[in-house]
Amino acid sequence: MITINNLKKQFGETIACDIPSYEVREGEILGLVGNNGAGKTTLFRMILDLLKPDTGTITIKNINPAESEEWKDMTGAHIDEGFLIDYLTPEEYFAFIGKISGMTPDEVENRQKEFERFAGGEVFGQKxxxxxxxxxxxxxxxxxxxxxxxxxxxxxxxxxNFLDPSSQNILKHIIKEYNQKTGATIIISSHNLQHTIEISTRIALLEKGKIIKDLTNEAESAKAELEAYFKEDGNESF
Structure with missing residues (x-):
């Protein structure tokens, strides 16, 4: 699904990303973990063509995001609230997303209904x-x-981030079920190690822009190694 080759990004003296080669396989849930400054968000922004690499390439199904916009039709992402059009209501924003995606109003409404439990009565119909x-x-x-x-x-x-425990648990279910039903490739980053271990089929550990561990995670098999790493690094609460 995603192929990375000789990818580098540096801000001044700080190396934010240095990945010689990496592949995200189709249909897997990849969890990115690492301390602050490890390069997780920088990597996401380069995948989404929001940040240009200094060198190297990223392709999504053999499409280079820097050269073509075809990848956008197959990609959904949320990085931060800067992705939102905040002068709209949620319903207006979803209608806009649906319109530019070629969805009918009925399709948008039906899709919204699937998230009512996650919304918790605080997103829809609040005006x-x-x-x-x-x-x-x-x-x-x-x-x-x-x-x-x-x-x-x-x-x-x-x-x-920012979600209460009940919403976090619902989101874990949504992510796993969506992957199982559609075969979609999902990449998440999280400071919550336990949540990441529970939903990911594979985990990449980043440190100073480098992927230092690439772990399969069948039956949460990566848990002990990751917990040991963060404990040694002085992050026992991670």
Whole structure:
């Protein structure tokens, strides 16, 4: 699904990304973990063509995002609230996403219904502009919008941030079920190690822009190695 070759990005003296070669396989749930500054968000922004690499390439199904926009039709993403059009209500924003994606109003409405439990009665029907929602509800709007078109590739950066425990658990179920039903490739980053281990089929550990461990995670098999790494690194609560 995604192929990375000789990818490098540097900000001043800081190396934000240095990945000689890596492949995200179709249909897997890849969890990216690492401390602050490890390069997770930088990598996401380069995959989504929001940030240009200094050298190297990324392709999505053999499409270079820097050279063609065909990848956008198969990709859904939420990085932060900057992705949202905050002067719209959630319903207006979803209608806009649906319109530019070629969905009918009925299709948009039916898709929204699938997320009513996740929305928790605080997103739909509130007549609030997105800018006036809580941080957690803005997060929900972004995640729902990313899933609305049923993308083949889903990218979520810190999706559990700002969500209460119940919403976090619902989101884990949504991600796993979506992957199982559609075969979509999903990449998430999270500071919550336990959530990442519970939903990922593979985990990449980043440190100073480099992937230092690439772990299969059948039956949470990566848990002990990751917990040992973060404990040694002084992050026992990670």
């Amino acid at each position: 609030k502009l997105i800018r006036n929602l809580s941080a957690g509800n803005k997060q929900k709007v972004g995640i729902i919008a990313a899933l609305l078109r049923q993308p083949q590739l889903l990218i979520l950066d810190e999706p559990f």
